[in-house]
Amino acid sequence: MIPVSQPFLPPIDEYNSLISKLWDTKWLTNNGPYVQQLEDKLKSYLHVPSLQFVNNGTAALLLAIKALQIKKEVITTPFSFVATTTSILWENCQPVFVDIDPRTLCIDPDKIEEAITDKTEAILATHVYGIPCDVTRIEKIAKKHNLKVIYDAAHSFGVHIDGKSLLEFGDISTLSFHSTKLFHTVEGGAIINNIGDKLDQHLKLLRSFGFEGENYQTVGINAKNSEFHAAMGLCNLKYINQIILRRRMITEIYDGMLANWVEKPSIPEGVEYNYAYYPIIFENEQELISVMNKLKNNNIATRRYFNPSLNKLPYLENNSSCPISEDISKRILCLPLFSELHVCDVEKISKLIMEGLANESTDNRRGRLYRV
Numbered sequence: 001m002i003p004v005s006q007p008f009l010p011p012i013d014e015y016n017s018l019i020s021k022l023w024d025t026k027w028l029t030n031n032g033p034y035v036q037q038l039e040d041k042l043k044s045y046l047h048v049p050s051l052q053f054v055n056n057g058t059a060a061l062l063l064a065i066k067a068l069q070i071k072k073e074v075i076t077t078p079f080s081f082v083a084t085t086t087s088i089l090w091e092n093c094q095p096v097f098v099d100i101d102p103r104t105l106c107i108d109p110d111k112i113e114e115a116i117t118d119k120t121e122a123i124l125a126t127h128v129y130g131i132p133c134d135v136t137r138i139e140k141i142a143k144k145h146n147l148k149v150i151y152d153a154a155h156s157f158g159v160h161i162d163g164k165s166l167l168e169f170g171d172i173s174t175l176s177f178h179s180t181k182l183f184h185t186v187e188g189g190a191i192i193n194n195i196g197d198k199l200d201q202h203l204k205l206l207r208s209f210g211f212e213g214e215n216y217q218t219v220g221i222n223a224k225n226s227e228f229h230a231a232m233g234l235c236n237l238k239y240i241n242q243i244i245l246r247r248r249m250i251t252e253i254y255d256g257m258l259a260n261w262v263e264k265p266s267i268p269e270g271v272e273y274n275y276a277y278y279p280i281i282f283e284n285e286q287e288l289i290s291v292m293n294k295l296k297n298n299n300i301a302t303r304r305y306f307n308p309s310l311n312k313l314p315y316l317e318n319n320s321s322c323p324i325s326e327d328i329s330k331r332i333l334c335l336p337l338f339s340e341l342h343v344c345d346v347e348k349i350s351k352l353i354m355e356g357l358a359n360e361s362t363d364n365r366r367g368r369l370y371r372v
Protein backbone atom coordinates (compact mmCIF):
# COMPACT_ATOMS: atom_id res chain seq x y z
CA MET A 1 0.00 0.00 0.00
CA ILE A 2 1.30 3.49 -0.82
CA PRO A 3 0.43 5.54 2.27
CA VAL A 4 -0.78 9.12 2.13
CA SER A 5 2.15 10.17 4.30
CA GLN A 6 5.23 8.46 5.63
CA PRO A 7 7.57 9.85 8.25
CA PHE A 8 11.13 10.66 7.26
CA LEU A 9 13.56 8.72 9.44
CA PRO A 10 17.20 9.79 9.75
CA PRO A 11 20.05 7.27 9.37
CA ILE A 12 19.70 5.09 12.46
CA ASP A 13 23.37 5.54 13.45
CA GLU A 14 22.88 9.28 13.72
CA TYR A 15 19.95 8.81 16.07
CA ASN A 16 21.76 6.13 18.07
CA SER A 17 24.83 8.26 18.57
CA LEU A 18 22.70 10.93 20.26
CA ILE A 19 20.60 8.45 22.21
CA SER A 20 23.51 6.39 23.52
CA LYS A 21 24.75 9.44 25.45
CA LEU A 22 21.55 9.36 27.47
CA TRP A 23 22.69 6.04 28.94
CA ASP A 24 25.57 7.98 30.52
CA THR A 25 23.83 11.18 31.57
CA LYS A 26 20.49 9.57 32.50
CA TRP A 27 18.92 12.98 31.86
CA LEU A 28 15.87 11.86 29.88
CA THR A 29 13.42 14.73 30.24
CA ASN A 30 12.70 18.01 32.12
CA ASN A 31 14.28 20.54 29.81
CA GLY A 32 17.38 18.51 29.05
CA PRO A 33 20.28 19.51 26.78
CA TYR A 34 18.77 18.08 23.57
CA VAL A 35 15.52 19.94 24.19
CA GLN A 36 17.47 23.17 24.66
CA GLN A 37 19.61 22.55 21.59
CA LEU A 38 16.56 21.77 19.49
CA GLU A 39 14.82 24.95 20.64
CA ASP A 40 17.88 27.00 19.67
CA LYS A 41 18.29 25.36 16.29
CA LEU A 42 14.58 25.70 15.50
CA LYS A 43 14.60 29.38 16.44
CA SER A 44 17.37 30.04 14.00
CA TYR A 45 16.01 27.79 11.24
CA LEU A 46 12.51 29.25 11.50
CA HIS A 47 13.69 32.85 12.12
CA VAL A 48 11.58 33.32 15.23
CA PRO A 49 12.52 35.14 18.45
CA SER A 50 11.12 32.60 20.90
CA LEU A 51 10.13 28.97 20.72
CA GLN A 52 9.15 26.37 23.28
CA PHE A 53 9.19 22.70 22.53
CA VAL A 54 6.15 20.86 23.88
CA ASN A 55 4.78 17.32 23.77
CA ASN A 56 2.34 17.85 20.89
CA GLY A 57 0.60 20.45 18.75
CA THR A 58 -2.68 20.16 20.64
CA ALA A 59 -0.98 20.97 23.95
CA ALA A 60 0.60 23.97 22.21
CA LEU A 61 -2.89 25.23 21.31
CA LEU A 62 -4.23 24.63 24.83
CA LEU A 63 -1.31 26.49 26.38
CA ALA A 64 -1.73 29.36 23.94
CA ILE A 65 -5.41 29.80 24.85
CA LYS A 66 -4.65 29.48 28.55
CA ALA A 67 -1.66 31.83 28.51
CA LEU A 68 -3.60 34.56 26.71
CA GLN A 69 -6.39 34.15 29.28
CA ILE A 70 -9.07 33.62 26.71
CA LYS A 71 -12.33 32.50 28.30
CA LYS A 72 -15.28 33.37 26.09
CA GLU A 73 -15.84 33.45 22.34
CA VAL A 74 -13.13 32.58 19.84
CA ILE A 75 -13.61 33.22 16.14
CA THR A 76 -12.22 30.27 14.26
CA THR A 77 -12.04 28.41 10.98
CA PRO A 78 -14.25 25.44 10.14
CA PHE A 79 -11.64 24.09 7.73
CA SER A 80 -8.85 22.53 9.77
CA PHE A 81 -7.91 19.46 11.76
CA VAL A 82 -10.34 18.75 14.59
CA ALA A 83 -7.81 19.77 17.29
CA THR A 84 -8.23 23.43 16.32
CA THR A 85 -11.86 23.32 17.46
CA THR A 86 -11.50 20.87 20.34
CA SER A 87 -8.75 22.99 21.91
CA ILE A 88 -11.21 25.87 22.14
CA LEU A 89 -13.88 23.60 23.63
CA TRP A 90 -11.41 21.93 26.04
CA GLU A 91 -10.57 25.36 27.42
CA ASN A 92 -14.30 25.95 27.98
CA CYS A 93 -14.45 28.66 25.35
CA GLN A 94 -17.06 29.03 22.64
CA PRO A 95 -15.96 28.52 19.01
CA VAL A 96 -17.62 30.88 16.55
CA PHE A 97 -17.12 29.66 12.99
CA VAL A 98 -16.43 32.06 10.15
CA ASP A 99 -16.47 30.65 6.63
CA ILE A 100 -13.37 30.32 4.48
CA ASP A 101 -12.00 32.03 1.40
CA PRO A 102 -12.67 29.59 -1.48
CA ARG A 103 -9.20 30.25 -2.97
CA THR A 104 -6.85 29.86 0.00
CA LEU A 105 -9.28 27.79 2.15
CA CYS A 106 -8.23 29.90 5.15
CA ILE A 107 -10.65 31.98 7.23
CA ASP A 108 -12.26 34.76 5.15
CA PRO A 109 -11.28 38.13 6.65
CA ASP A 110 -14.31 39.77 5.01
CA LYS A 111 -16.58 37.72 7.24
CA ILE A 112 -14.77 38.11 10.56
CA GLU A 113 -16.14 41.47 11.68
CA GLU A 114 -19.79 40.47 11.39
CA ALA A 115 -19.12 37.57 13.76
CA ILE A 116 -17.62 39.75 16.50
CA THR A 117 -19.78 40.20 19.62
CA ASP A 118 -19.08 41.74 23.02
CA LYS A 119 -17.89 38.31 24.14
CA THR A 120 -15.31 37.84 21.38
CA GLU A 121 -11.80 37.68 22.79
CA ALA A 122 -9.69 36.05 20.11
CA ILE A 123 -9.24 34.74 16.60
CA LEU A 124 -7.81 31.24 16.21
CA ALA A 125 -7.11 30.62 12.54
CA THR A 126 -5.26 27.87 10.69
CA HIS A 127 -2.80 28.37 7.83
CA VAL A 128 -4.34 25.32 6.27
CA TYR A 129 -1.94 23.07 4.28
CA GLY A 130 0.69 25.71 5.05
CA ILE A 131 -1.11 28.36 2.96
CA PRO A 132 -1.00 31.66 4.85
CA CYS A 133 -4.16 33.30 6.17
CA ASP A 134 -4.56 36.95 5.22
CA VAL A 135 -2.39 37.93 8.18
CA THR A 136 -2.36 41.64 7.37
CA ARG A 137 -6.14 42.01 7.34
CA ILE A 138 -6.53 39.80 10.40
CA GLU A 139 -4.03 41.93 12.30
CA LYS A 140 -5.96 45.10 11.43
CA ILE A 141 -9.27 43.62 12.55
CA ALA A 142 -7.72 42.31 15.76
CA LYS A 143 -6.19 45.69 16.61
CA LYS A 144 -9.45 47.53 15.92
CA HIS A 145 -11.47 45.22 18.17
CA ASN A 146 -8.77 44.49 20.73
CA LEU A 147 -8.67 40.74 20.03
CA LYS A 148 -5.87 38.24 20.56
CA VAL A 149 -4.69 36.28 17.53
CA ILE A 150 -3.49 32.67 17.64
CA TYR A 151 -2.40 30.89 14.48
CA ASP A 152 -2.59 27.13 14.33
CA ALA A 153 0.53 26.81 12.21
CA ALA A 154 0.70 23.01 12.45
CA HIS A 155 1.16 22.85 8.66
CA SER A 156 3.36 25.90 8.29
CA PHE A 157 6.86 24.77 9.24
CA GLY A 158 9.31 26.91 7.27
CA VAL A 159 6.74 28.95 5.34
CA HIS A 160 7.78 32.54 4.65
CA ILE A 161 5.76 35.44 3.35
CA ASP A 162 7.62 38.28 1.65
CA GLY A 163 10.79 37.00 3.27
CA LYS A 164 9.37 36.95 6.80
CA SER A 165 8.53 33.83 8.79
CA LEU A 166 4.80 33.18 8.79
CA LEU A 167 5.17 32.17 12.44
CA GLU A 168 5.97 35.75 13.41
CA PHE A 169 2.40 36.85 12.81
CA GLY A 170 -0.24 36.81 15.53
CA ASP A 171 0.32 36.87 19.28
CA ILE A 172 1.14 33.18 19.30
CA SER A 173 1.69 30.57 16.58
CA THR A 174 1.63 26.87 17.34
CA LEU A 175 3.37 24.04 15.50
CA SER A 176 2.87 20.28 15.47
CA PHE A 177 5.83 17.93 15.09
CA HIS A 178 3.69 14.81 14.88
CA SER A 179 5.20 12.10 12.70
CA THR A 180 2.71 12.80 9.88
CA LYS A 181 3.89 16.40 9.63
CA LEU A 182 6.58 17.85 7.38
CA PHE A 183 9.12 18.13 10.22
CA HIS A 184 8.63 15.70 13.08
CA THR A 185 9.92 14.63 16.47
CA VAL A 186 7.67 11.48 16.57
CA GLU A 187 5.26 13.38 18.83
CA GLY A 188 5.86 17.02 19.58
CA GLY A 189 5.00 20.61 18.94
CA ALA A 190 6.06 24.14 19.67
CA ILE A 191 4.74 27.49 20.78
CA ILE A 192 6.06 30.66 19.17
CA ASN A 193 5.24 33.71 21.21
CA ASN A 194 5.48 37.09 19.54
CA ILE A 195 4.54 39.15 22.58
CA GLY A 196 7.72 39.05 24.64
CA ASP A 197 9.74 37.62 27.49
CA LYS A 198 7.08 37.87 30.15
CA LEU A 199 4.76 35.58 28.22
CA ASP A 200 7.70 33.24 27.62
CA GLN A 201 8.20 32.86 31.33
CA HIS A 202 4.51 32.22 31.82
CA LEU A 203 4.40 29.60 29.05
CA LYS A 204 7.40 27.85 30.62
CA LEU A 205 5.54 27.69 33.90
CA LEU A 206 2.37 26.39 32.28
CA ARG A 207 4.38 23.73 30.45
CA SER A 208 5.85 22.43 33.68
CA PHE A 209 3.10 22.14 36.35
CA GLY A 210 3.06 25.87 37.10
CA PHE A 211 6.02 25.83 39.46
CA GLU A 212 9.69 26.61 39.44
CA GLY A 213 11.91 25.38 42.25
CA GLU A 214 9.78 25.80 45.34
CA ASN A 215 7.74 28.57 43.90
CA TYR A 216 4.20 27.35 43.09
CA GLN A 217 2.89 30.18 40.95
CA THR A 218 -0.03 29.07 38.83
CA VAL A 219 -2.07 26.09 37.67
CA GLY A 220 0.09 24.36 35.10
CA ILE A 221 0.07 21.14 33.18
CA ASN A 222 2.73 18.73 31.96
CA ALA A 223 3.42 19.65 28.35
CA LYS A 224 7.17 18.99 28.39
CA ASN A 225 8.85 16.82 25.83
CA SER A 226 11.70 14.33 26.21
CA GLU A 227 15.33 14.02 25.16
CA PHE A 228 14.40 11.10 22.88
CA HIS A 229 11.94 13.27 20.98
CA ALA A 230 14.34 16.20 20.85
CA ALA A 231 17.10 13.92 19.52
CA MET A 232 14.82 12.83 16.68
CA GLY A 233 14.19 16.49 15.91
CA LEU A 234 17.92 17.32 15.92
CA CYS A 235 18.56 14.49 13.46
CA ASN A 236 15.63 15.34 11.19
CA LEU A 237 16.38 19.05 11.09
CA LYS A 238 19.64 18.33 9.25
CA TYR A 239 17.63 16.86 6.37
CA ILE A 240 14.72 19.28 6.27
CA ASN A 241 15.92 21.28 3.26
CA GLN A 242 16.40 18.09 1.27
CA ILE A 243 12.97 16.85 2.38
CA ILE A 244 11.30 20.07 1.24
CA LEU A 245 13.11 20.02 -2.13
CA ARG A 246 12.07 16.45 -2.75
CA ARG A 247 8.45 17.22 -1.90
CA ARG A 248 8.58 20.22 -4.20
CA MET A 249 9.74 18.00 -7.05
CA ILE A 250 6.88 15.55 -6.41
CA THR A 251 4.41 18.42 -6.24
CA GLU A 252 5.61 19.73 -9.60
CA ILE A 253 5.08 16.32 -11.22
CA TYR A 254 1.54 16.11 -9.86
CA ASP A 255 0.91 19.69 -11.01
CA GLY A 256 2.17 18.95 -14.49
CA MET A 257 -0.04 15.91 -14.90
CA LEU A 258 -3.20 17.00 -13.11
CA ALA A 259 -3.44 20.71 -13.88
CA ASN A 260 -6.25 20.32 -16.41
CA TRP A 261 -8.15 17.82 -14.34
CA VAL A 262 -8.63 19.09 -10.84
CA GLU A 263 -8.54 22.34 -8.91
CA LYS A 264 -6.14 23.19 -6.12
CA PRO A 265 -6.24 25.81 -3.40
CA SER A 266 -4.18 28.81 -4.45
CA ILE A 267 -1.04 30.02 -2.78
CA PRO A 268 -0.84 33.83 -2.69
CA GLU A 269 2.00 35.80 -4.30
CA GLY A 270 5.11 36.28 -2.20
CA VAL A 271 4.75 33.01 -0.29
CA GLU A 272 7.71 30.68 0.05
CA TYR A 273 5.78 27.43 0.39
CA ASN A 274 6.79 24.23 2.24
CA TYR A 275 4.96 21.57 0.16
CA ALA A 276 3.31 20.16 3.25
CA TYR A 277 0.29 18.58 1.51
CA TYR A 278 -1.10 17.88 -1.94
CA PRO A 279 -4.85 18.54 -1.80
CA ILE A 280 -6.99 18.36 -4.94
CA ILE A 281 -10.55 19.59 -5.34
CA PHE A 282 -13.07 17.65 -7.43
CA GLU A 283 -16.20 18.99 -9.08
CA ASN A 284 -18.40 17.01 -6.72
CA GLU A 285 -18.31 14.39 -3.97
CA GLN A 286 -19.31 11.59 -6.31
CA GLU A 287 -16.17 12.17 -8.41
CA LEU A 288 -14.06 12.23 -5.28
CA ILE A 289 -15.44 8.94 -3.99
CA SER A 290 -15.08 7.24 -7.31
CA VAL A 291 -11.44 8.33 -7.71
CA MET A 292 -10.65 7.57 -4.07
CA ASN A 293 -11.99 4.02 -4.47
CA LYS A 294 -10.13 3.53 -7.70
CA LEU A 295 -6.89 4.50 -5.97
CA LYS A 296 -7.70 2.27 -3.02
CA ASN A 297 -8.26 -0.69 -5.34
CA ASN A 298 -4.78 0.00 -6.68
CA ASN A 299 -3.31 0.03 -3.17
CA ILE A 300 -2.98 3.79 -2.93
CA ALA A 301 -4.18 5.54 0.20
CA THR A 302 -5.60 9.05 0.19
CA ARG A 303 -7.15 11.07 2.93
CA ARG A 304 -10.27 13.21 3.12
CA TYR A 305 -8.41 16.01 4.81
CA PHE A 306 -10.49 17.89 6.05
CA ASN A 307 -13.92 16.39 6.26
CA PRO A 308 -16.33 17.10 7.91
CA SER A 309 -16.35 20.86 8.08
CA LEU A 310 -15.75 21.49 11.79
CA ASN A 311 -18.90 23.60 12.29
CA LYS A 312 -20.78 20.31 11.70
CA LEU A 313 -19.09 18.34 14.50
CA PRO A 314 -21.85 16.35 16.21
CA TYR A 315 -20.99 17.49 19.74
CA LEU A 316 -21.29 21.22 19.08
CA GLU A 317 -24.14 22.98 20.80
CA ASN A 318 -24.82 25.67 18.24
CA ASN A 319 -25.53 24.68 14.71
CA SER A 320 -23.86 27.24 12.49
CA SER A 321 -23.60 27.34 8.73
CA CYS A 322 -20.41 27.74 6.64
CA PRO A 323 -21.50 26.88 3.11
CA ILE A 324 -18.08 27.24 1.45
CA SER A 325 -16.25 25.12 3.97
CA GLU A 326 -19.02 22.50 3.95
CA ASP A 327 -18.91 22.33 0.17
CA ILE A 328 -15.09 22.15 -0.13
CA SER A 329 -14.84 19.55 2.65
CA LYS A 330 -16.91 17.17 0.57
CA ARG A 331 -14.79 17.65 -2.55
CA ILE A 332 -11.20 17.80 -1.32
CA LEU A 333 -8.77 14.91 -1.12
CA CYS A 334 -5.09 14.75 -0.13
CA LEU A 335 -2.82 12.63 -2.32
CA PRO A 336 0.28 10.76 -1.14
CA LEU A 337 3.17 13.16 -0.52
CA PHE A 338 6.35 12.23 1.33
CA SER A 339 10.04 12.45 0.53
CA GLU A 340 10.50 8.79 -0.31
CA LEU A 341 7.55 8.57 -2.70
CA HIS A 342 8.87 7.33 -6.05
CA VAL A 343 8.44 9.37 -9.19
CA CYS A 344 6.94 6.36 -10.98
CA ASP A 345 4.29 6.13 -8.25
CA VAL A 346 3.48 9.83 -8.57
CA GLU A 347 2.93 9.25 -12.28
CA LYS A 348 0.88 6.14 -11.65
CA ILE A 349 -1.34 7.96 -9.14
CA SER A 350 -1.86 10.88 -11.53
CA LYS A 351 -2.76 8.55 -14.40
CA LEU A 352 -5.28 6.66 -12.29
CA ILE A 353 -6.90 9.96 -11.33
CA MET A 354 -7.15 11.06 -14.96
CA GLU A 355 -8.61 7.69 -15.95
CA GLY A 356 -11.06 7.79 -13.08
CA LEU A 357 -12.22 11.28 -14.03
CA ALA A 358 -12.50 10.39 -17.71
CA ASN A 359 -14.75 7.43 -16.88
CA GLU A 360 -16.72 9.34 -14.32
CA SER A 361 -18.02 11.99 -16.36
CA THR A 362 -19.03 14.72 -18.59
CA ASP A 363 -18.23 15.10 -22.25
CA ASN A 364 -15.92 17.99 -21.66
CA ARG A 365 -13.82 15.85 -19.31
CA ARG A 366 -13.63 13.14 -21.94
CA GLY A 367 -12.55 15.83 -24.38
CA ARG A 368 -9.80 16.79 -22.00
CA LEU A 369 -8.54 13.23 -21.86
CA TYR A 370 -8.20 13.07 -25.62
CA ARG A 371 -6.25 16.27 -25.61
CA VAL A 372 -3.66 14.97 -23.15
Ligand SMILES: *Cc1c(COP(=O)(O)O)cnc(C)c1O
Pocket (backbone or CB within 6 Å): 056, 057, 058, 059, 080, 081, 083, 084, 126, 152, 154, 155, 176, 177, 178, 188, 189
Ligand atom coordinates in the same frame (compact mmCIF):
# COMPACT_ATOMS: atom_id res chain seq x y z
C1 LIG B 1 -1.76 17.86 13.48
C2 LIG B 1 -2.55 19.08 13.77
C3 LIG B 1 -2.80 19.50 15.09
C4 LIG B 1 -2.48 18.67 16.28
O1 LIG B 1 -1.16 18.37 16.44
P1 LIG B 1 -0.74 17.11 17.34
O2 LIG B 1 0.75 17.27 17.41
O3 LIG B 1 -1.15 15.89 16.59
O4 LIG B 1 -1.42 17.24 18.65
C5 LIG B 1 -3.46 20.71 15.28
N1 LIG B 1 -3.89 21.44 14.25
C6 LIG B 1 -3.68 21.07 12.97
C7 LIG B 1 -4.17 21.95 11.87
C8 LIG B 1 -3.04 19.85 12.68
O5 LIG B 1 -2.89 19.46 11.43
